[in-house]
Amino acid sequence: YRSRVWYRLPSAGPYEPFGSAAAYHARVRDMLSTGVLRDQGMIYFDARLSPTFPTVEIRVADVCLEPGTTVLVATLVRALVETVARAWRSGEPVPRVPVEALRLAAWQAARSGPEGQLLDARTLRPVPAEAAFDALITYAETALRETGDLDRARAGVKDVLAGGGGARRQRDLFEGGMELGEVVRECARITTQDADPAE
Structure with a gap:
């Protein structure tokens, strides 16, 4: 149930391949520049690059x-x-x-x-x-x-x-x-x- 509610958030869910880390970061910057999202913490992709550590964070499995x-x-x-x-x-x-x-x-x-x-x-x-x-x-x-x-x-x-x-x-x-x-x-x-x- 939580995952279904989660997908209501504006940046949640899967996405097409970005092709490179640079393209990923450019997309995140573009999304943040819309003003809809406050910060990188609101990038709710099913999988995202951590802004702090050299890791991939996943959200799709929830808790x-x-x-x-x-x-x-x-x-x-x-x-x-x-x-x-x-x-x-x-x-x-x-x-x-x-x-x-x-x-x-x-x-x-x-x-x-x-x-x-x-x-x-x-x-x-x-x-x-x-x-x-x-x-x-x-x-x-x-x-x-x-x-x-x-x-x-x-x-x-x-x-x-x-x-x-x-x-x-x-x-x-x-x-x-x-x-x-x-x-x-x-x-x-x-x-x-x-x-x-x-x-």
């Missing part, structure tokens, strides 16, 4: 309920960025996926999550979520293997598929008889259960 899911998302994104960067450096063409298709894929993922069908990134056709995840891991396998993350990524995907994700967990709590406030408190406990109290 994960369980810390392990957050680690899985970060692991997969890092591997995907490395895979595409290597392909670009070697002169391979960047995969072109129309923004409209990306919006459809995001909507389908928000609606069905890992329990339904997702759009295959290569064919843009619906496939079982497990097949979509398998294709993603296969695409980024070299980068995952080099960082020692391949087995961890596979195990994380297996956990998400088995548990249905954070949305399923929240619905199960509610349908199990918890009031909404109790569900929120339980979600806070789940999210922080492995946190170090000294931090």
